[in-house]
Amino acid sequence: MAAIWQVAKDDNQAYPALDGDIETDVLVIGAGITGLTTALQVAEAGKRVVVLEALRVGGGTTGASTGNLYAPVTKGLSTLRKKWGDSVIGQVAASRTEAVDYIEETARRLGVDCAFHRRPLYRVLTDDDSALNNSLDEELDALLCAGLTASLVSETPLPFPIHRGLKLDNQAQFDPLRYVQGLARELSRLGVGLYEYSSVLDIDFDHCRAETATGKVSAESIVLATHTPKGINLLQTGMEPLREYGIAARLSGQDYPQGILWVLDPFHSIRSYQHAGQDYLIMIGEQHKTGEGEPGVDYYGRMESYLRSKFPVASVDYRWSAQQYGSADGLPYIGRRHGSERVFLATGFAGDGLTWGTVAGRLLGDLILGHDSRWSELYDATRFTPVKSMKEWVKENTAVAKHLAQDYLTPTEVKALDDVPVGEGRIVALEGDKLAVYRNELGQVSAVSAVCPHLKCLVHWNPGDRTWDCPCHGSRFEIDGSVIEGPAYHPLARRLSSE
Missing domain, CATH: 2.102.10.10 (Rieske [2Fe-2S] iron-sulphur domain)
Known part of the structure; x- marks a missing residue:
């Protein structure tokens, strides 16, 4: 199953697999939005760069995302505010706003046709639920506190009534795969070594060497832009892996609503997109912990049933799923790997990875080049926040312990x-x-x-x-x-x- 962005395109340039041993200044592992943004930062500064990708450029989570870009976060700035306070949510909104502006500027500068458009973001309620109403009021207050211009609305572009909602103007949407393919083309022009189908099988962090089945790369610095760090890393003990499902449908006799539309019922993300002259409605939802789907549940079927209950669906043409990792304290980890000055990582983006990936790429580029970044302390990958992290850390490690014990002791599903x-x-x-x-x-x-x-x-x-x-x-x-x-x-x- 492939996301709508991942449908074969004529200009989807191919890159060879690594064959042999090479040396470079910076090795980036992962050719998604985080890795390629980092690579562009350091390559344009004159560094020798190599990028290793296990699949195709953008073939992982970047190519399976919604293509939505926004300053707040899906779980709400009000949630972050309760943990971190007013100053931090202001910094979060500012860093993410800068990242969206950077994508727009970079696409224009490099001539990347990635269907970038400014669009409003809506967070809407369909029912008069007191708890959700209170959370919406808290979110409006948090958005305003963070310096964003938001307002309450009673109508949206959706073809069904809502109870009330929030509207935040000047957010954005794009085709994430076309964007990173454009970054890859520019990197290739700059002389960067891009290698696809080159899975990393081992990393020597002490000597900054990575090994694939057909070669090795030695570098001065390594960037782990792999969504979650490869191998064993302490950060993994506090991050919850989640899967979410997506479908793209064609409608019959219906205008396609424009904007980023988050329907809190409990959560469906809806947007429109035009591909090859055909309009599509894209919807994301049905989140669950990786490996813990409900037995017998057809999540794609449930998504389709929901969409058909809200829109006149002519056909569902694409189905896919994607993974996300949420950090224990609500902020991503971006910076140096614990115990190493030359190894960098970015993870914990939750469901907001396209914007966080751009924040991360710019920040990591600054760190590698020795430049100051006003965001480095906030997103420091070695930070220790036990009070803010404890609840999620206990939850995740209890789940891991349960699976280690229960799955081995429980009788197998079938006997032969x-x-x-x-x-x-x-x-x-x-x-x-x-x-x-x-x-x-x-x-x-x-x-x-x-x-x-x-x-x-x-x-x-x-x-x-x-x-x-x-x-x-x-x-x-x-x-x-x-x-x-x-x-x-x-x-x-x-x-x-x-x-």
């Missing part, structure tokens, strides 16, 4: 390979080994180890995306065990195949 339904995956115990077994439509069976190589939790079957997902720290794997995303370096070990 023949019990795995066609087109499904199940956990099977075989000769003392826990196997993740999939049976395809021809009845052929493939099995990989169910033990995630990151920290040994057992993976769970994701029926919507047909993947094996780890509920502990968000690593995800294809049916054949190959790594899709997350902190795991290595695939699930192959066990058997009847294909």
Whole structure:
């Protein structure tokens, strides 16, 4: 399943896989918006740069995002205000506003046709719920406190009535994949080495070296722009991995509403987009913890049913999902990796990654070049905030402990390979080994180890995306065990195949 942005485009330039050993000044791991923004900052300053990407440019979370850009955050500046206070939410709004302006300026400067448009953001309630009404009032006050111009509204571009809402003008939307492809083209022109299908299998942080299956890169600095740090990192103990689902539909006899529209019921994000001359309505929602989807629930079907209840849907043409990692204290981690002056990372963006990724790329570029940044202390990746982080840290680590104990002790879902339904995956115990077994439509069976190589939790079957997902720290794997995303370096070990 591919996001609407990821549909093949004629100008989707390909880059080779790494082949051999090379040296550089800065190695960026990850060719999403964070990595390529960082690479552009340092390459334009004259640094030698290499970028390694496991998939294609923008092929990870960047290419599966909404394309919405905004100064506040989806969970609300009022939520951040309760933890951090008035000064911090002002800084958050300012840094994110600068990031949106930077994307607009960079797209114009480089001539990137990424459908950038200024649009209003709406946060709306459909029912007269007292708690939600209070939260909306708190959010309006927080937006105003942060220096943003917001107002209450009783009408929106949506074709169904609302109870009340907020409107924030001068936010933006774009095609995130076209934007990062444009950054990649400029980086290539500047002489940056861009390598696709070059998964990093190991990193020597002490000597700043990274290894792929076909080569090694030695650098003066390394940037982990991988959404969550690869390997084992203390930050992962406080970050909750979540999945969210997206669909793109064509409507019949209906205007497509313009703007960023967040419907709090509990949450659906709606926007319009034109691709190849055809208008589409895009909707994101149905969030749940990675590896912990409700048994038997068809999340794509539930999304489609909701959309059809609100709009005259002619067809649903695209379905996809994406991952996010929220930090324990509500702010992203951007800066030096703990214990290293030459390794940098950015993570904990929650559902606001396109704007945070741009904030991160600019900040990391400044740090690598030795420039001052007024945001470096606020987003410091080594910060210690036990009071602000404790609730989420306890919640996440309790969940990890539960899975480590419960999943190993609970009887397997089926007792034999023949019990795995066609087109499904199940956990099977075989000769003392826990196997993740999939049976395809021809009845052929493939099995990989169910033990995630990151920290040994057992993976769970994701029926919507047909993947094996780890509920502990968000690593995800294809049916054949190959790594899709997350902190795991290595695939699930192959066990058997009847294909």
